[in-house]
Amino acid sequence: MTQTIKEIKTFSVFMVGVGGQGIGTLSEVLIRAVDYSGQRCIGVDTHGLAQRGGVVSSHLKIGNVNSPLVIPGEVDLVIALERHEAMRGLSYLRPGDVLVYYDTSWQPLPVRLGREKEVQNVEIDNFAKENNINVFRVFYNLPDVRMQNTAVLATIAKYSLIPQVRPEHYLKAMEDLMNEKVYALNKEVFEKILSE
C-alpha cells in the first residue's frame, strides 16, 4: 500500500514547546484559521497540568480524519517554539516535510546540569539536510516574549505552510481570541513580518 494519508488529502500538524510558551494560544489560533479557510479540522492539546516547565504539545489534523492525535512519522508540519523542542519535533516528521521553529533556548535540566550539550541551530540544520526536511527558523526582536507565537504564525502565513490558509484567516482567528488592544499589537507584528 502507498501513502494513504497523502492520498485522502489530509494534513497533520504537530506543535511542541515548553509549558508557559503559549502553545495553547497558538493551537487555538491555528484551528480557527483553518476553519475560516473552509476546511474541516480537529485538534487536541496534550498537557498534564502538572507539566510546569515540561513539554507541552498540541495536535491539529485537517481533512478527512478521525482522531485528533497525530501519528509520529506521519506528520506534515512541525511547529516548535524552542530549539530543544525543535529536535523533539523533527522526530515526528518524514523526509520532505517541514519544520518551523522559534529560535530561543529554554535549557532543559540535563543541559543546565551539564549532562547534555545545548542544541544549536547547526545541529537542527544538519539533521534537516540529511533527512531532506525544509526548515524555517524564526527570530525577531519582539516587544514582548509572548509574541513569539505571532512571529511563528506570521512565518507560516508568509510561506503558506498550511494549505489553503491565507493571512486574513489567521488575523480573523486572532481577532476572535484577543481583546482589542492585544489584537492591535499582535496584528502589527504579524503584518510587519508578512511584508518584509
Add this chain to the structure above:
Amino acid sequence: MKALGDMLIQREPFSEIVIGNTAIVRAMVESGVKVVTSYPGSPTPEIAEAINSIKKEERPFYFEFSTNEKVALEVAFGASINGYTSCVFFKSVGMNVVADSFVQLSMMELPGGMVIVIGDDPGANSSQNEQDNRHYARLSYTPILEPKDAQEVYEMFLKAVEYSKKLRSPVILRLTTHTAHFKQKVHFGSYVPSDLGLPIFNVKKNGPYIPIANNVPVMKRKALEKLSEWGKISEEFAHTSKNNSKRGVITAGLPYLSLLDVLGDNVEKVDILRLGMVYPLPRKAIIEFLKSHEEVKILEELDDFIEQYVKSIAYEEGINTKIIGKIDLDDWIGEYTPEKVKIVLKKVWPDLVYEPHKKVGNIRVIQRPPQLCPGCGHRPVFYVLSKILSKDDISVADIGCHTLGFLEPYEVGQVLLSMGHSTGTASGLSLFNKTRKVVAFLGDSTFFHAGLPGIINAVFNNHNFTLVVMENGTTAMTGHQDHPGRKIRIRNLLEAMGVKHIWEVDTYQIDKLEEVLKQALDTPEFNVVIAKHPCMLKFTRERRRKGIVKVPQMSVTNKCTLASVCITKFACPSFQRDLEGRIYVNKDLCIGDGSCIGVCPSGALEFEKFEKADNTESAGDLK
C-alpha cells in the same frame, strides 16, 4: 473578541470551535441543570473555566467548588432528591474519594436526575495511576456513557440528563483526557430557560432514603430493576458498520477514532461495533455481532472490561466466534492513541495496518522533566531540606505542584499514594523509628480536602514527625481555583486540633526558613511548619493583567565564581549556561522575584539596573 460566556447562554442554536469540556457546559444550560459542583482535577478543570466565563448573575445554575469530591457529590445528590437536576464533575482518582457516598446513589430515587462527569486519564498524563473507572459502574449498578469526541460529549450529556430524570437514577458520563480536550466545531441546539420549581424532597413519595436493615434489599432490588432498564437503553447507543467481513472489532470512545485512522482504506475489510454505553452493555447488539463474524477483536483502552462481558455472553449463548481480547501486558497500559492502536492491531491482523516506509533517522532528543516555575515559593523549601536532611531521613510527598520536589536536583519526597496521604503514611514511618527523621508535605488545598483526619490522628495517637504545609493561597496545579483557606486560617485550625508546635515562615526568607526547619526536625513530637509564599505564576499573571509587563530581573555579576549553586542546587530554570560554561539569566523566564539572591555563596546575584519602560501594554494575554 468572541465572548464565550455570552455564547454559552444564548437562546439560538450556534456552532463554535470548542473543547469537550466547554461543550458540556452548553449541554448543562440547554438541559436545565440547576446545581453543578466539583473539586478541581485534570482533565476536567476547563469545565469550571467555561462555567466561570458566564457572569454569575446570568448563570442559569448554581456552581461551587466544594472542599473535596465527596462533598461535591453529596451537594449534587441533595439537590437532586429535592428535584433539581444536578451535575458533579471531577478527575479519575476523585472517584475513590466519592466512593463511600457514590455507591449508595443507584439505590435512591433521584427525581431531579443527576449526572456524574468523570475525567479518566489513560496514559496518566496528570494522575498517579490509570485507573479504569468503568469498574465503579459495575460495582454500584450505575450506567456509564462514553463519548468519542466533543460533539458527542455534548449530545451524550443531553441524553444522560433525559434518561436520568426519566429513570430517577444517577448516570456517569466518562470522559478521558483527550475527549475532554478534543477540539472541534460543535453544533449546539437552542436554549429555553426553565423554571426553578419548589424543593420537592418527600420521603413518603420517593423514599426510603435510609439504607438500613429491611430497607436495603428493597432498595437494592430497585437499583437492579433500573439497571435492566438501562440495559435496553444501551442498545440505542450501539452502532454497527457493516461491510460483511468475517472479521469484526468491538470498541468504544476515542480508541474507535484511532482505529479508523489506523485502518485508513482498510476500513472496508472489517466490521465495527461501536459502543456508546459501556455499562450495562447492549446484550442484543453484541450477540448479533458475534454471531455474524468468525473473529472478533475487542479493542479497549486500559482493562478488559468489555472483553470479560463479551466472553461471558458468548459462553452463555453457545457462540463459537473467536474472541480476541488483550494479548499481552502492553495492551493493558497506556492510552489507545492511533500510534498505540497500530501496535495493538498489528499483533492480531498485521495486514490491516499501514506502515510508512520513509522515516527520519535517529535524532538527539533531550528529556525535559517538568519543574517548579521561576520564583516558586516551594523551591526554597526543597532547596533547604535537600541541604539539611541526612541521606537516611525520610520525606513523604503529597499531591500538588510540590510533588515535583521529588525530581532532580532536590529529590525531596520519596513516597506518594493520594491526596492527603502524607500525614498517615508519615505516622506509620515514624513507628519504631528513633534514628531516621520523617518529614511530610501537604498543600493548602489538600489540607482542607483530605489532610485534616491525618493531622488529627497524629495528634491523637502521639505520632512523631514534621509536617510542612506548603501554603501558596490557591489550588495551583489545576489552574488556580479558590479554596477554603480564603476564609479559614490554617494556623487556627492546627491550634484547635491541638498541635503544640507550629511555625509560620515566608519561604523567601531562606535563612529563617532553614532555622525553622532545623528546629522543627529536632522537636521530638508532632510539629507543623507552615511554609508560605503566594503562587508566583498566579501573581505574575495578575501583574500583567494590570498592565505591568517589565520588571527588574536578576543578573549574574562578575563576582560569579562558578560555584553553580543557583543551577545545581537551587535550580531555578531562569539560570542557564552558555557554551563557555558561564551562567546567565534567561530574560524570557526570570520574573524578578529575587528568591535566589541568598543562595549564591559569592553574592553574584543582583537585580539588574532598571528604568521603567514606556511600553507597559501587555501583548500576550488573551483575557
